[in-house]
Amino acid sequence: MRLLLALPLILQLARAQECPQIPDNDVEMGEPVPMIPEHIPAGCSDYEVLVARGTSEPNYAEGGKFGVIVGDPVVSNLTEVLPGSRGYPVQYPASSSILSVFRGSRDVVDRLVSQSVRCPRQTFALVGYSQGAAVMHAAADDIPRALHSRIKAVVMFGDPALRLGDGSFPSGLQSKVLQNCAEGDPTCDSGRCTYYHLTYIRPEWIEPTVDFLVEKFTS
Numbered sequence: 779m780r781l782l783l784a785l786p787l788i789l790q791l792a793r794a795q796e797c798p799q800i801p802d803n804d805v806e807m808g809e810p811v812p813m814i815p816e817h818i819p820a821g822c823s824d825y826e827v828l829v830a831r832g833t834s835e836p837n838y839a840e841g842g843k844f845g846v847i848v849g850d851p852v853v854s855n856l857t858e859v860l861p862g863s864r865g866y867p868v869q870y871p872a873s874s875s876i877l878s879v880f881r882g883s884r885d886v887v888d889r890l891v892s893q894s895v896r897c898p899r900q901t902f903a904l905v906g907y908s909q910g911a912a913v914m915h916a917a918a919d920d921i922p923r924a925l926h927s928r929i930k931a932v933v934m935f936g937d938p939a940l941r942l943g944d945g946s947f948p949s950g951l952q953s954k955v956l957q958n959c960a961e962g963d964p965t966c967d968s969g970r971c972t973y974y975h976l977t978y979i980r981p982e983w984i985e986p987t988v989d990f991l992v993e994k995f996t997s
């Protein structure tokens with residue numbers, strides 16, 4: 779699914795199914811830039827949020843790095859209220875290639891392992907939207923158990939695993955999971971209106987997520 783690049787088609791389908799129309803001004807369109815190594819933060823921080831963006835979700839608009847719908851608003855609001863926090867953009871193409879999820883999950887595991895050695899006091903959160911949620915599920919199976927205690931929160935948006943019937947995580951992580959699934963989002967709930975898959979940009983989803991991350995990181 780190339781959600782964003784297929785927007786004109788989606789709009790047509792949306793009209794055919796009498797879905798709410800996707801507002802033009804909610805999502806910046808353009809050619810996604812798959813990976814930007816200069817966006818990788820250096821050194822250590824108290825709190826690091828690994829963000830895996832959705833399929834074709836642009837990650838450059840308005841100077842953002844983490845995806846316009848979920849990652850950018852989460853990271854920019856979190857860093858304002860939680861000193862010592864920062865985002866890490868998972869380095870993966872977020873394309874429809876069959877290797878995309880695999881590359882993303884490997885990057886997540888590599889980042890967690892290398893940062894936890896380099897920065898013994900750093901703790902982590904995992905945030906995934908759409909295909910990015912699939913990345914975090916795949917990564918979770920490969921994250922060394924010894925690192926589970928360093929991961930304080932796992933937040934999914936529009937998680938395809940819910941629709942497929944099992945959105946659970948390994949036991950060492952499950953108690954830290956927040957599942958954000960909009961009613962009618964075809965990716966995680968029932969329904970056929972892609973519109974609802976694009977609503978996570980709203981404060982009603984972002985604000986509780988930021989509160990959750992702050993609480994999990996600091997408790």
Ligand SMILES: *[C@@H]1O[C@H](CO)[C@@H](O)[C@H](O)[C@H]1NC(C)=O
Nearest residue numbers: 851855979980981982984985
């Ligand atoms: C970001 O934080 C501001 C200030 O608390 C809030 O007004 C705004 O709704 C938040 N943005 C999102 C997308 O939640």
